[in-house]
Amino acid sequence: MPRRLQTIGFDADDTLWHNERFFALTQERFAELLADHAPPDHLAERQIAAERRNIGQYGFGVKGFTLSMIETAIEVTEGRVPATVIGALLEAGREMLAHPIELLPHAREAVEAVAGTYRVLLITKGDLLHQERKLAQSGLGDLFDGVEIVSDKRPDTYARIFGACPGGAGAAMMVGNSMKSDVRPAIEAGGWGVFVPHDLAWDLEHAEPPEHPRYRALPDLGALPALVAGLE
Known part of the structure; x- marks a missing residue:
């Protein structure tokens, strides 16, 4: 199955x-x-x-x-x-x-833990050249099956990206530190939204947590592999 x-x-x-x-x-x-x-x-x-x-x-x-x-x-x-x-x-x-890239704790381990078993995508917004440069410097590029650098993150953005993947949005999860850009629109598109907080947050990225069965919150990326395993 x-x-x-x-x-x-x-x-x-x-x-x-x-x-x-x-x-x-x-x-x-x-x-x-x-x-x-x-x-x-x-x-x-x-x-x-x-x-x-x-x-x-x-x-x-x-x-x-x-x-x-x-x-x-x-x-x-x-x-x-x-x-x-x-x-x-x-x-x-x-x-x-x-400025050189500084990986957050558990970042590499979390991506490595799910890469290979799942289709793993980097979905980020911002300046194309700068985001490409940061990904290259991060050393994580080879772990991703695809990279999407988008102008904004809305439900239709995730519907398009996940819709082209096996199982569609219903079999997809978005992991990020922004309720507004990563969690809520991914859930609205039909996927899972996983919130991983960061100490600092841009004012324009603020949004309230959704009350939805496909919403999850983690203390850090180190808890992601266990969450993914639990969903299976």
Whole structure:
């Protein structure tokens, strides 16, 4: 008989490797550069508002984040932001793009544990070149049967990806640190949604846990192999 579960998708940023910590460090630097013009809390509010406005044009990732910082700097200084500050923000963005990958605990072991038995996919959103570079640096690339770098993660995204896999979405699971992008839309598409929390979370990724029989939450990726075995 066919297995109950046949495909497992993994998110990348803050599920398999660190990501949000570098955004947080850059935001601290941003607050320092604009300290004479806006208090940190107000600056953070203006920054997240700019990111929310710009996602449709810039997408997700470091480049859109950097452009939104520059836009916010222009706004809070009423157009008087020094060129040296703009240059510092651009340099901060370049440093984020070049930062080496740091795998999260249990990331490799979790992917290795299910690879070979299940079809394993990496499903991530963000800048294509940056995500490809991070995957190459992670050393995990050979473990995946497929890689999907998408502009956003919605139910139709998962329906398309899992629909092309054996058993369809009903035999698929998505593992990630975002309720909004990884868990809820995968469940809405008909699959399993597994939440693995991270200490840091982007404000725009917040969503409440679903009340659904296909929802699971784990303390970390180390608990994934036992969960998968239990579903069989």
